[in-house]
Amino acid sequence: MKAPPAHSTVHQPDGAANRTRDEEERRFLFDWERMVLAARFSSTTKLVAFTLRTFADRDGTRVRPGIARLAVLSELSYASVKRARQELVRVGLLELVRRGNRRKGHADEYRLIIADDVIERLEWLSPGEIDAAADAITEARQAAEAARLRTARAKPDQGSQATPDEDQGSHPAPDEASAPSIPDPPATSDQGSADDRDASIRAHTRPGSGLTDDPPPTQVTTPQQRPHQDHLPAQPPDRTHAAAARQRATDRARAVAACGLCDAHGYVGPQLCDHDPGAADRARRGRAAVLAALARRKSPEVIPDAS
Structure with missing residues (x-):
């Protein structure tokens, strides 16, 4: 030993x-x-x-x-x-x-x-066995990395080839070409602000109108190409909730932009900002009042002398 x-x-x-x-x-x-x-x-x-x-x-x-x-x-x-x-x-x-x-x-x-x-x-x-095992792991890793690079290079080549369906879809159908065009509807307050419209166009999150002639989701449409609000069917509750959520997000973005206390994400350090300049003072006053009340409760009561 x-x-x-x-x-x-x-x-x-x-x-x-x-x-x-x-x-x-x-x-x-x-x-x-x-x-x-x-x-x-x-x-x-x-x-x-x-x-x-x-x-x-x-x-x-x-x-x-x-x-x-x-x-x-x-x-x-x-x-x-x-x-x-x-x-x-x-x-x-x-x-x-x-x-x-x-x-x-x-x-x-x-x-x-x-x-x-x-x-x-x-x-x-x-x-010697340790060196051989380490070399085997290195070779397997290099082979996996080479295969990943070959797959990554092959994907752009496959995506650049147009399919017959895509070529046919680039020409309008006879019925669509002869159909009369619908005049653009007047802009209303329900369309939202310009920032909201641009965000919905970029994100492709515009809800469908329910009509049969809606464009496919891969095509970007501007708000001016949408049918008039009077021609649309009643919106289901889930779309109403989605619109309310988008409105809350818009209001929050505007509040963050107008606030001088928080950063671009709406935070003051690690805490979420409430965009109220007087909140910190009220919190300090409330904390002082609570501490004073606790101190009064902990102080011993004075018992009067019976004599």
Whole structure:
């Protein structure tokens, strides 16, 4: 078993013994970490192992964090940490030094070790196997990226080819060409402002009128091409709610634009602005009144002297 290096008893020149011991300690911890990385542990066991490593001294001793503390630091459950620590002891990478005192709140003390038969106890990857596995992952990633680029280049070429249906749809039908044109309706207040009309045209969110000669949704129509409001059927309730929602959004946008307190999104820092300059003063006065009322309630009552 490869344990942490012990103190040397051979006389050496000044500072040489300390340098040798430091090098041995660093080498031991380096070997221990490489062994944990190469082992085919679960990610939970490796996380607990390296969390235990942070509690060890430079020579790998005095590892004594409790299971509850390890669970908090590694963000794992108590049972998962306990199983991972038992796995490290079983394979020969961790050794129990002394039991703790549960009554006094002392945890068990462990030390990091590399057992002589650790290679036979666990499954691990050699440096050559690690390099081969990493190369395989890199090649698979490069192949997936190349396939994605080929697919992205092929999509514009497919979209540029016009289908026969699209070519036929570019010419008006005889009935449509001979049909009389409907005069443009006069602009009314129900059409909304110019900003609302432009937004609905760009977003293609204009609700259909219910008529059979409505243009397909892929064609952009201006408000002047719509039939007169008197010719439209009664709007269903869902469209009425949609119009009300659009009106609320428009009113909010106008309030944000006219407000000098909030930003372009209607926020003052992390809070939503109510566009009321006196709201902050009223809130401060209300908070002061509440604190004063609480202070009066907490003050002890004066009991009059019976004598």
